[in-house]
Amino acid sequence: MSKETLKQKFFAHRDVTNELASMINQDRYSFKPAETSMDSETLIKHMMKSANIFIAFAAGKQPLDLGEKEQAVNLAEYAQTYTDETIALFDELTEDGLDELIDMTEIFGAKMPAHQVIELAIDHEIHHKGNLFVYLRMMGYDELPLYVRT
């Protein structure tokens, strides 16, 4: 897949994640479906940070770290901040760079080409967005978007 195809595919899912994040009222940020689940705030932060790290690695750049500011947030704004940063990282990618081997031994125990790191970021986003859809139904939201923007 070309850089543009990968970018479009990622954001066809991320746009839906952000729509879901913006639907969640602040008083439901601590909601979790089961004792062993991440709460909705932790889940969305995990999605935002993971994707940013993956795409930063693929682009050979430093991932965003909001540090202190992560303590008290509006999740929709938080998601938008990370998404803007991830858009910028995608724009740093070059077509040739997609085949460059990236050292992902710390996370995946292997080196892999940059395009594969991006594909993993997309799958990770879809997986946890699939979690998030269930959270929203349980919160009582039943007018939900399609799982991918078409």
Place this chain on the structure above:
Amino acid sequence: MSKETLKQKFFAHRDVTNELASMINQDRYSFKPAETSMDSETLIKHMMKSANIFIAFAAGKQPLDLGEKEQAVNLAEYAQTYTDETIALFDELTEDGLDELIDMTEIFGAKMPAHQVIELAIDHEIHHKGNLFVYLRMMGYDELPLYVRT
């Protein structure tokens, strides 16, 4: 992506779906996390049938229809039956056929190359498997596999 890469990617997720399906006790088949959710049996059947239809379309073949037998099932066996059929359909695909335009107007309102139909099948599988993970945590299972077989 080559046919082999697409096949490997699909089954890296389907294997996990089947592992989850085999963990669910029969008395939890009707479990649903929210009033508007699919119950676990409906969700797994939806995953199995959809993927089979997508890959059949991509291969220019007829999808499996278990018909009557769908009424009372063991979900693990049901998943395996559909998975075996989907493996056989993948084996019908040819490398050249991946670029062939498939008429998906009834489902997606557009024609698209076969490889894109397969990519949609993979995303659909990951999305609903993401749903399923939440179902299993809510049923009390907390020793869950990674979301993708590595």
